[in-house]
Amino acid sequence: MELSKYSSKLLEEAVEVFAGLPGIGRKTALRLVLFLLRQDKEVIGRFGETLLRLRDEIRYCSVCNNISDKEVCDICASPHRDHSTVCVVEGPQDVMAIENTGQYHGVYHVLGGLISPVDGVGPDDLVVSPLEERVKKGEVKEIILALSPTMEGDTTNFYLFRRFRDSGLKITTLARGVAVGGELEYADEVTLGRSIANRTPFEETFRF
Amino acid sequence: MELSKYSSKLLEEAVEVFAGLPGIGRKTALRLVLFLLRQDKEVIGRFGETLLRLRDEIRYCSVCNNISDKEVCDICASPHRDHSTVCVVEGPQDVMAIENTGQYHGVYHVLGGLISPVDGVGPDDLVVSPLEERVKKGEVKEIILALSPTMEGDTTNFYLFRRFRDSGLKITTLARGVAVGGELEYADEVTLGRSIANRTPFEETFRF
Incomplete structure (x- = not known):
């Protein structure tokens, strides 16, 4: 659909902001804007005002950097x-x-990204210093590196490991292995290989 | 994902407005909001302000009811x-x-919907009176009913046909038949049946 075909500059601008979202093309964006125009004016107004509040009022927990409405989030304050x-x-x-797993009772630290040279994200773009402060205060005994098992996640894992390994902390990472409910024959070789190398005593698999 | 798990009321509200869009569930909505929060504040601001302008400034052509920035749209004014x-x-x-077909050189009338008893849309919810005014002025010779070949489209076609049949206009509708480039064996029976009943002289298929 060509740009010049839009009957209104404002319509075109609205399509553009929606098309800037990941996974939304110009055709879907147009569909969403026309959907909104068919709703009551209050629906569009609420949408716009919520976004402006998101810009102006969103806050991050000063301890863990998670999104929060308060200075310290509920988890960190608990x-x-x-x-x-x-x-x-x-x-x-x-x-x-x-x-959502209901299995974890510790606290969190939100990095706000992963190191990714391709996307121009370096170590300085991550939020690490509040974690260092907590570690310095001596209240932390274990850090669990729970990043995605991707190239970026592994790079960031390694960076954090090097940064904290001399602090005397226990540093652990998520178990890698075959997914629960997954068919063994469809697991990729690396995952299957690791799950054999890191096999666990049978009774430990029932810890949860 | 449960509601109570959101770490912020504002985040929850933002997820809710996105999840109100067609085809966007709560999980995708959360992904879109977190994407926006990773962008510059101006991106979120522009998004919100565009929506508020959409609410306040969007106008419809007084002749054809299409979205337009002007009192009369470019097509109607041409x-x-x-x-x-x-x-x-x-x-x-x-x-x-x-x-986009580049084949049509007439003007338009935008109804703003189709009659759909299931969705509670009746004839009074459609914009028809500006079309009646144009017809009364005597400048219109032919009305092409170009609505979707669905139950709602056919109902609306029939309603408009009854409303305008005594006005002495030529009332036509889009040709129904097998799609260009479609495989004949996959065409549904109704379409194929109609395309045989309404078969056209061979040379007419080259009119365009």
């Missing part, structure tokens, strides 16, 4: 969590995913 | 278009689709 174990994750979606 | 032929369509996306 006396029921184990504050000596810090799970290091890429983003807020990972905190949600781990919280 | 002296190069055939103003005696009006193509009646459901929405602005259909105007764009027909304009």
